[in-house]
Amino acid sequence: MDALVNFTNQSQGRDRIFRASQYACALSIYLLRNNTERKDLVAKLKGLETNMSAGRKLLRLGNTANSIEAAKRTMQLSDRVLCLCLTAANVNRALYFICDNVLWAKSVGLIRSIDKERWSFNASRFYFYSLVMNLTRDVYVVLKLMVQRARDKHFREKMDQSLNQCPEVAVVIIPQVDAFVFLLLETLKSHPAVALDTVKNICDLFIPFDRLGIYKSNAGVVGFCGLISSLIGILTLAKPTLRIKP
Template sequence: MATDFFSGVVKFNAQTSGRDKLCRLCQYGCKLVWWYIHQQERHKDLAVKLKNLESSVSTTRKLLRFGKSVDFIQSALKTIHIDDTVWRLTITLSKLNQACYLLFDHLIWAGRVGIMKVDSKKWSELSARFWLVSLILNLVRNFYDIYIILVREVKIQAARAKKSSSHLNGDSYDKDKPRKILTNNELAFKCISENKPVWLDLIKNICDIVLPLNALGRIHVTPGTQGVVGVISSIVGIATTWDPLLRLVPS
């Protein structure tokens, strides 16, 4: 067991996405803690240090993702061949928007480290717009997946109800014992437990969408709220990177 765990740690740490998720957790964790300390008006020096750490980790993440936009463009060229129209459009367009979002993010990083002079506010807003569109497309895909799951389960339950009715009527052609017809609560639990990747991705996207909406001024949330949603989505990201079975497919 210990050997498997450490093997998993090594494999996780070897992935660029794994290191990025850990840095992201640190970034938003720092944001949450320094905001809480600031609200309590205690340990102001610690709050300043954590705020500076958050900024440093944010800059580090931008460096770690350098060139990632090319990876998303390459992935989009593959997903454009998916048979399902909704999947093809939402996944491909989402990846293209992510590529643009990261491309402008590289410019922001270059401005932060002093390589070139850039209008950080302008490029940050443009980057946030592409990120927002990407997340909206991800949510559309999530709700489409949920719709497919519910339709499939409703058909299964209808078939079971018909089978149960045939037994009650004493039909001889169906001698197998009918399975239990699930209640609404049991059906909801079954849909969640058997389709964890879909629900985890939905939670991640709902949390993440708060961040670009706030950056664009569409909503106004505190740094503490940003920290909470960032930590939750980062934990989900770490879980899906650690365990490929929790990863949404196709993606």
């Protein structure tokens, strides 16, 4: 119970609970869209989704400053690739929050004379750039870990034994590809924080993909991916050992 209280006391924890609820509603609405007997339920879910979205925008009002501070910290990283990826991700995240804050001000009537569609499009674009840089960081980290494991003598022996135990696989799959897949899976298995962050960023990509028109899916796909991403975010926040660093 104490862990739950500590989690909900964090602004990030509340935001992620709201986010999971928002995308769970979106997924449920999509699944029930053709059920004529559930029209009242769908209407209630739509209202709940709208309220969750508005609540999240309110909770994110201070996140621009947090992203700027994070960018300052990542600029000090000695690894140039990580420095570039994370700093660019945090800068774009800050720009996304600025657009998001303007849209919130518009929704509550504090600002009137703005192009809502343009600001919404820019918010999605900055969010997309931030995700791309975070995913680039994930790929870079995974490749580094794979290289380290490939140089480990004991791991190479384990890989050779595992591949030799399934000779029929080598007939169908190119041996080098088979070894690469084995190395990739073993690396992700031994580094769950990296694996979770990669899956989370891949899921999140479907949200701006749809809004920017890069890849048109549907509300069900966006809702499902957003829900999975949100649950991973809740898990990594509740259990810091599963959070990727830096």
